[in-house]
Amino acid sequence: MSISDTKEKILDAAEYLFARRGFHNTSLRAITSRAGVNLAAVNYHFGSKDALLEAVFQRRLVPLNRIRRDNLEAVRETARREGRRPAVDEALRAFIEPTLAFRKSGTGAEDFITLVARSMSDPEDTVRDVFIRHIAPLFHLLFETLCEALPELTPDTVFWRLQFVIGAMGHVICMTGKNYKYALPAGVTPVDDVESLTALLIDFAATGLERP
Amino acid sequence: MSISDTKEKILDAAEYLFARRGFHNTSLRAITSRAGVNLAAVNYHFGSKDALLEAVFQRRLVPLNRIRRDNLEAVRETARREGRRPAVDEALRAFIEPTLAFRKSGTGAEDFITLVARSMSDPEDTVRDVFIRHIAPLFHLLFETLCEALPELTPDTVFWRLQFVIGAMGHVICMTGKNYKYALPAGVTPVDDVESLTALLIDFAATGLERP
DNA sequence: GTTCAATTAAAACACATGTTTTAAAAAAAG
DNA sequence: CTTTTTTTAAAACATGTGTTTTAATTGAAC
Numbered sequence: 001m002s003i004s005d006t007k008e009k010i011l012d013a014a015e016y017l018f019a020r021r022g023f024h025n026t027s028l029r030a031i032t033s034r035a036g037v038n039l040a041a042v043n044y045h046f047g048s049k050d051a052l053l054e055a056v057f058q059r060r061l062v063p064l065n066r067i068r069r070d071n072l073e074a075v076r077e078t079a080r081r082e083g084r085r086p087a088v089d090e091a092l093r094a095f096i097e098p099t100l101a102f103r104k105s106g107t108g109a110e111d112f113i114t115l116v117a118r119s120m121s122d123p124e125d126t127v128r129d130v131f132i133r134h135i136a137p138l139f140h141l142l143f144e145t146l147c148e149a150l151p152e153l154t155p156d157t158v159f160w161r162l163q164f165v166i167g168a169m170g171h172v173i174c175m176t177g178k179n180y181k182y183a184l185p186a187g188v189t190p191v192d193d194v195e196s197l198t199a200l201l202i203d204f205a206a207t208g209l210e211r212p
Numbered sequence: 213m214s215i216s217d218t219k220e221k222i223l224d225a226a227e228y229l230f231a232r233r234g235f236h237n238t239s240l241r242a243i244t245s246r247a248g249v250n251l252a253a254v255n256y257h258f259g260s261k262d263a264l265l266e267a268v269f270q271r272r273l274v275p276l277n278r279i280r281r282d283n284l285e286a287v288r289e290t291a292r293r294e295g296r297r298p299a300v301d302e303a304l305r306a307f308i309e310p311t312l313a314f315r316k317s318g319t320g321a322e323d324f325i326t327l328v329a330r331s332m333s334d335p336e337d338t339v340r341d342v343f344i345r346h347i348a349p350l351f352h353l354l355f356e357t358l359c360e361a362l363p364e365l366t367p368d369t370v371f372w373r374l375q376f377v378i379g380a381m382g383h384v385i386c387m388t389g390k391n392y393k394y395a396l397p398a399g400v401t402p403v404d405d406v407e408s409l410t411a412l413l414i415d416f417a418a419t420g421l422e423r424p
Numbered sequence: 425g426t427t428c429a430a431t432t433a434a435a436a437c438a439c440a441t442g443t444t445t446t447a448a449a450a451a452a453a454g
Numbered sequence: 455c456t457t458t459t460t461t462t463a464a465a466a467c468a469t470g471t472g473t474t475t476t477a478a479t480t481g482a483a484c
Contacts, residue, residue, distance in 0.1 A: 006431085022335030024237050028472065038433050043473060045431095121330055121386040123234030128392075136395035143397050159402045160412050163387060164380035171379020172372075174333040180340075183348035185355050190371045200372050208420035218461080240442065250463050255443060257461090425484105432479065440471070449462070454455105 007045050009035040012108050015056050019111035020179055022118070023053055023127050054130055060102075060112045061134045067098045072141050076148070089206040091145045095138075096169060096205075097198055103176060104194045110178070117173035120166070139166075150209065158209070165205040172201060219257050221247040224320050227268050231323035232391055234330070235265055235339050266342055272314075272324045273346045279310045284353050288360070301418040303357045307350075308381060308417075309410055315388060316406045322390070329385035332378070351378075362421065370421075377417040384413060 013035035017026040028049060032039045046052040071094030079086040102113035119131035139162075146158050153161075175182055176192060184190075191197065225247035229238040240261060244251045258264040283306030291298040314325035331343035351374075358370050365373075387394055388404060396402075403409065 020335065022236070024234070025336055027470075029470085038431095039472095040434085040474085041432070049472065118333055118335060121333060121383065123232065123330060124237055125391075132393070132395050139395055140397050143400075155397070155400045156402050157412065159397065159400050160384075160409070161416050163383060164413060164416050167380040167383020168376035169379070171333065171375060171382060175375060179337075181344070183344055183351055185352050185367070185371065188355075188367045188371050190368050197372070200369065201376060203423060204373050204376050204420040207423040208416040211415060211419040239440075241440085250461095251442095252444085252464085253462070261442065427484080428482090430479100430481075433477085435474105435476085437474070438472100441469080442467105443469105444465105444467070446465085447463085449460105451460070452458080454457070 006035075006037050006041055009037055010042055010045065010052070011056055011059055014052055015060075015108050015115065016111045018053065018056060019115040019118070019177070023122070024124060050126055053127065056112070056115070057130050057134055060109055061116065064098060064102070065134065065138050068095050068138055069141060071095070071098065072138075072145055076145055079148075085151070086145055086149045088146065088149045088209050089202055091142065091149055092165065092202050092205050092209075093198075095142050096202055099169065100173070100194050100198045100201075103173075113173055114177040117170040120170050146209065152212070161209050164208065168205065169201060172197060218247075218249050218253055221249055222254060222257065222264070223268055223271055226264055227272075227320050227327065228323050230265065230268060231327040231330070231389070235334070236336055262338055265339065268324070268327070269342050269346055272321055273328065276310060276314070277346065277350050280307050280350055281353060283307070283310065284350075284357055288357055291360075297363070298357055298361045300358065300361045300421050301414055303354065303361055304377065304414050304417050304421075305410075307354050308414055311381065312385070312406050312410045312413075315385075325385055326389040329382040332382050358421065364424070373421050376420065380417065381413060384409060 010031060013031045014026070017030055017034065021030075028042050029039055031052075032041060035041075042049070042052055046055055072091065075086050075090045075094050079090075099113065102109040104110075116131065119127045122128045122131070143155075143159065143162055146162060147153075147155055150158055174180060176197070191200075222243060225243045226238070229242055229246065233242075240254050241251055243264075244253060247253075254261070254264055258267055284303065287298050287302045287306050291302075311325065314321040316322075328343065331339045334340045334343070355367075355371065355374055358374060359365075359367055362370055386392060388409070403412075
């Protein structure tokens with residue numbers, strides 16, 4: 001068993017459990033037991049439970065953010081080349097699509113995106129700080145792009161409407177998580193494939209954002 | 213010190229701490245210490261920590277839900293009397309306004325509404341189940357009303373768009389909580405008074421919902 | 425093959441948790 | 455006042471927590 005094997009196993013188990021039970025509610029013993037490694041391995045390889053959380057975020061959020069950033073830059077660049085403003089739905093898609101796509105990735109990334117969505121409103125500073133630190137630059141880029149796309153709106157308005165969109169997306173991610181049960185109205189069997197949901201959300205968000 | 217004094221003190225302290233630190237991350241000792249009562253008082257008066265959470269929800273969510281329910285019924289009744297469909301923004305206002313109003317109530321209700329919003333996506337079943345059980349009937353009523361208001365949309369679409377709105381509202385509540393720090397873009401100082409925020413959210417949500 | 429560092433394993437540590445028990449104090453009932 | 459019930463108080467209980475320590479094992483370098 002090479003070093004990276006143990007580390008990867010721990011990261012996988014932590015990701016799985018953090019997403020399903022929350023950070024504070026997941027013990028190191030539960031993680032190491034699931035990973036099939038010794039308890040002390042976490043502190044040996046990562047230093048502490050907090051540092052493990054940071055590592056879990058790092059592993060997937062850095063690549064995801066690179067994709068989202070590239071997408072957003074491409075949207076801006078294309079618009080600039082064509083001498084027009086970026087379109088709201090293009091900007092939203094650049095951000096939302098890769099995010100929700102984690103749900104159908106087949107890997108543990110499905111768990112990860114649930115963890116991220118929940119971290120957004122986590123009561124613990126430990127968790128929320130990690131999230132905000134990783135997402136801040138990207139959020140600012142999206143905000144800027146939307147301000148360009150909606151010059152007739154005040155930045156104030158764009159800011160809050162973007163927050164509404166973030167909240168909607170986070171909630172959908174939580175709801176579509178593996179162990180989430182919600183109160184379904186009788187006679188309604190909503191679609192839950194990622195593509196349909198992504199389209200629904202982008203349409204909804206773009207319409208709300210573009211309101212005069 | 214009468215019986216209700218001790219119970220109220222515990223409820224106040226629990227509400228405050230649950231909202232700020234989360235349910236699992238708040239110890240009974242922290243609660244009783246803040247309330248100025250003995251540790252055993254919680255188990256004596258409420259039975260268990262879980263039952264205390266239920267009591268915290270009960271105390272404020274029952275009255276709040278009655279208000280929201282009455283509002284929604286009034287919206288439907290008025291529309292029926294005037295021989296028209298209920299308006300989307302009226303239905304949304306009936307639900308959203310009393311909810312966000314908790315923020316300016318001056319009592320501990322400010323903490324409570326944060327607790328509710330966070331419970332929505334809480335990783336712990338204990339917490340989320342309490343929330344869902346209390347909110348389900350009201351959610352169904354709002355859903356029904358919106359289906360009446362938007363007969364050209366499939367219930368499927370209404371369901372998801374309503375979830376987007378719930379997510380947006382929950383996120384805003386978390387963000388405007390006392391100890392929530394977020395990544396504010398440079399040069400933006402968004403309004404944070406409850407009335408403006410309520411109006412912004414209702415406008416956004418209604419526009420998104422009404423999209424053809 | 426020997427040496428030395430990296431890794432794993434097992435145990436213990438120090439402390440925090442929800443709950444229960446036992447006794448004291450306070451309040452209510454007679 | 456006396457008795458009985460309700461409430462508070464203090465301590466102990468059993469268990470779970472993140473972390474550290476110490477020893478065994480592995481793996482590579484020489």
